[in-house]
Amino acid sequence: MRWIWIDKFIEFQSGRRAVALKNVTLAEEYLHDHFPGFPVMPECLMIEAMAQTSGILVGEAKDFQEKVILAKIKKAVFFDYVKPGDTLKLATEMESIAPEAASTSGKITCADKLIAEIDLMFSHIDQNLAGKEFPEENFVFTAEASVFESLLRDVVSGRASSGADAEQK
């Protein structure tokens, strides 16, 4: 099982831009401890949500043939709290992509209010640590395309518009 921290994509332009939603609910246990009586989403979990949104954008750009890992948080600035009941909109853009790495620039908003700016770098580790082998199962959605498809349920046509298979889906 994978830990998926976003609920669905609402926009997906292959290799360029993706927008995902994350609904925050009080049923998420960490909110009871962070903090008792004042539940707010920890910033590191906002980074995780952006890392998943951006990581999938990066992975999909190479058809999930690369093992994509989060390599660097270039920037993470937070402007407001996130509370139970909020719907986060995670918008990310591909800044650069090369055979060995990619960088993305993202913004989190909630009802059009800016929550955070998070810029990340991802490494295609097979291209960087020459010769070292990594297990296949640990990497984003290589073996589990079905999870990825379900996240994209609302934007299949958007994704396919950059590919050739729009009609078949």
Added chain:
Amino acid sequence: MAMDRDEIIQQVQEVLVDALGVDDDEVSAEATLMGDLGAESIDFLDIVFRLEKAFGIKIPREELFPAENLMNNSDFVQNGKLTEKGLSELREKMPHTDITAFVDDPDINKLGDLFTVNAIVNYVEGKLNAA
């Protein structure tokens, strides 16, 4: 694109300050990326991406930081030192870098010291003039 050396230096400094989270005054011309500025391998890619953007140039893989290829080749490295062949390869691959001091003791552990702020400025300048 017409850009004088001072402008290039300033832009390169800005890129390094942003990429490595260092202060302006740490980014002197002789500062080494790894030793003085604390760069790690992923930072080199970050720097390449930022330079491409800042100067509107394309930087092919291994052109700016070619050390990895050298180190994995036994023709070029023996007993932890670069061979004559390795040194001439290095000269060819890094014309933007002054390696005279390195030649006296071509220990591969010191290869990192060749990546200085100045070397990047030289590289970018060469790239812009060639364009």
